Amino acid sequence: AQSVAQPEDQVKVAEGNPLTVKCTYSVSGNPYLFWYVQYPNRGLQFLLKYITGDNLVKGSYGFEAEFNKSQTSFHLKKPSALVSDSALYFCAVLGSGAGSYQLTFGKGTKLSVIP
């Protein structure tokens, strides 16, 4: 079965500094990887995905993610953090089971950007 791990429950970064939110994955076959963001009292929103191709994937709101096959990682990054980036971030992997495809989420990382 597929799984993702987000080793940090919380990440704090100063406004203007680069940010990284970590994710590692486990899946049989080629990985389809995703990042979602959840603002307070809202549903999740899709940020970006890796299917194949370039290891650096660009997404919404200036976010990007780096796929590293040897380290089985898919870290979310942004060159310069904004206070408005403060939210809960979820990594997810698409895997197959019982003849269907399912999206499995990590436990989430709370990002706090300090003014």
Place this chain on the structure above:
Amino acid sequence: DAEITQSPRHKITETGRQVTLACHQTWNHNNMFWYRQDLGHGLRLIHYSYGVQDTNKGEVSDGYSVSRSNTEDLPLTLESAASSQTSVYFCASSGGSFTGELFFGEGSRLTVL
């Protein structure tokens, strides 16, 4: 604009009562999903559907049921609510062949006393 709506947004009920959470989407998406979100667990899949009359169990389906009688709606029913089902529930949908990109509703917060 097309959207996905959940109702009620907040509900308090008692142990043993039947509860139904509604999910309605106007994108004409074939694929619909129910997740629950709990601290320390992230999101866990309860049930999902790839089309009318199709329903499938997810990771944490015990105590829950769904039915899909049309494209737009996937109601989630708790047959006999338990305190362990206190959670925030999210409905999501996607179109075409499922590729992992989901559109989420705003969530329904359920408290079982």
